[in-house]
Ligand code: ADP
């Protein structure tokens with residue numbers, strides 16, 4: 004193989020679809036509950052029967068406004084729905100109600116961190132739209148050649164969040180998605196449950212020779228439903244495009260799909276342009292006017308967002324940036340940490356235990372922190388026992404595990420098992436004497452300068468005490484005795 008003639012830069016823009024957390028659909032009162040029998044959540048409106056009229060769900064609009072404000076978008080005082088016309092069997096009306104020339108939100112941004120540096124990723128627009136249905140192909144269901152359609156999803160409210168082509172690597176794309184998801188979760192806009200299709204991503208990718216100003220021709224890879232796949236699809240697509248350019252050929256602007264089993268993208272159809280969709284204003288819905296007061300009110304209802312929380316954690320609790328990142332990775336983890344910190348002002352110690360022991364146990368069990376059998380009060384009680392010298396740090400870890408398994412409190416476990424650390428000097432002196440008598444040879448060796456025997460003797464004493472002797476005291480008393 005010949006080396007590359009030049010270096011290339013990749014350019015990526017993402018379109019993210021997020022399901023808004025409403026109980027009913029965007030233009031009718033059907034339920035949005037996931038996992039119902041096929042076509043149970045349907046009515047004439049979302050089945051696109053002739054003569055029906057859509058009515059906008061106010062809650063969906065409110066959540067979409069939240070999405071805009073949480074990502075620093077300007078909310079358009081006047082916005083309008085539009086029909087996007089295309090034929091597909093999962094789209095009963097033959098058009099999707101979306102927004103086109105007057106979207107809800109414009110010009111926002113999301114901050115990401117890559118290799119320690121902050122980078123601002125621009126958002127072009129956020130608009131509202133309805134989801135389509137779902138095709139189920141019979142090949143795996145014992146009815147080869149047949150396809151079925153489930154309309155439970157038609158009319159589920161979505162926001163589409165379109166980024167500027169500001170991303171420059173698969174890793175940046177993944178980080179952007181991570182932050183965006185976190186913001187939508189914090190703002191309670193969407194559950195962002197990727198297994199249920201709450202969050203889906205299309206990746207637009209192009210490459211250009213380093214130093215070139217104009218963007219290259221892009222492809223769009225559709226419906227990526229995990230962050231890992233987004234990153235991999237982008238990396239695959241970049242390689243593919245560079246190879247084509249290196250051969251002197253040009254990229255075809257097209258829509259592609261990702262095969263996660265093979266790790267490749269493949270062509271789905273040539274790229275459609277806006278005019279192919281014959282967009283026009285939706286005549287069945289009035290334009291939406293949004294007053295300044297309503298925007299202000301929505302703004303005031305937004306909870307603290309992840310970036311702010313991270314900064315506050317670093318400031319208030321004097322913990323490293325890394326810790327603050329882990330502890331704000333979900334609102335529930337952050338709440339857990341803050342509750343613990345309010346009960347015990349050793350902020351870094353708490354951070355270590357939450358990030359280490361607790362999150363590890365929960366991850367092993369596939370549990371969320373709100374389901375933790377160890378509550379903040381329980382953790383703090385354990386940490387106080389270390390402070391008092393009742394438990395060594397090592398014993399505390401054992402007690403922690405038992406607390407996690409049995410849901411008993413630290414004090415219950417310590418008293419039931421007689422686990423408390425031995426800090427009584429005379430008890431330890433007895434142990435020291437016993438070990439010295441049993442190991443006269445080793446004591447002789449130590450006296451002759453073989454210093455590492457000391458560690459062996461400490462080990463024997465600790466073992467004899469079943470790990471309960473205070474190690475610092477053992478060291479001191481042993482030294483006194485031998486000398
Ligand atoms: P379309 O409806 O054609 O997909 P949109 O405006 O909805 O167009 O989305 C275009 C997306 O593609 C945006 O995220 C934008 O940042 C991105 N994009 C545009 N041009 C390029 C390019 N040359 N390379 C990579 N991404 C691009």
Ligand code: MG
Nearest residue numbers: 018205207223
């Ligand atoms: Mg697109």
Ligand code: ZN
Nearest residue numbers: 031033046049
């Ligand atoms: Zn309906």
